[in-house]
Amino acid sequence: MRILGIDPGFERLGIAVLDPVARERRGGKNYNHCVIFSECFKTSAKLEFAERLKLIGEEVKKVIKKYKPEVLAIETLFFTTNQKTVMRVAEARGVCMYEAKKAGLDIFEATPLQIKIAVTGYGRADKAQIMKMLKMLVEIEKNKTSDDELDAIAVALTGFSTLRV
Secondary structure (H helix, E strand, O other): OOOOEOOOOOOOOEEEEEOOOOOOOOOOOEEEEEEEEEEEEEEOOOOOOHHHHHHHHHHHHHHHHHOOOEEEEEEEOOOOOOOOHHHHHHHHHHHHHHHHHHHHOEEEOOOOOHHHHHHHHOOOOHHHHHHHHHHHHHOOOOOOOOOHHHHHHHHHHHHHHHOOO
């Protein structure tokens, strides 16, 4: 079962597709999951917001069509400050969920706490601890440095862990 992981955002959207097939790395280390595709999809602040949502929807649809995941794992929102940003991210998240459901995917939602526990075993893990564990759990290309992209990989791994795939 392939999982599409999404770290929602309207300026930067983390996208990753993981497959549960073991893969061997050059150093002889085996991984339980393989990153088939990942990217940080960006939209320009110069575009009107509705156009940015349209581009996000088109990108998610394109990734679903190409990689054929069966589940969308998406992070739930947890913000305490800027309400305008929360609303915009929620709208982008809704577009992603809509495209996934329209394509017949099951949807799994994960809280930041669930993601931290699934990846590190510790609910108060910081970004550095999460990134260190990610590199132990899946092979990540050295040029993959975007937090959003790596967060999408973590969300997909949480889907595998929670759904026991």
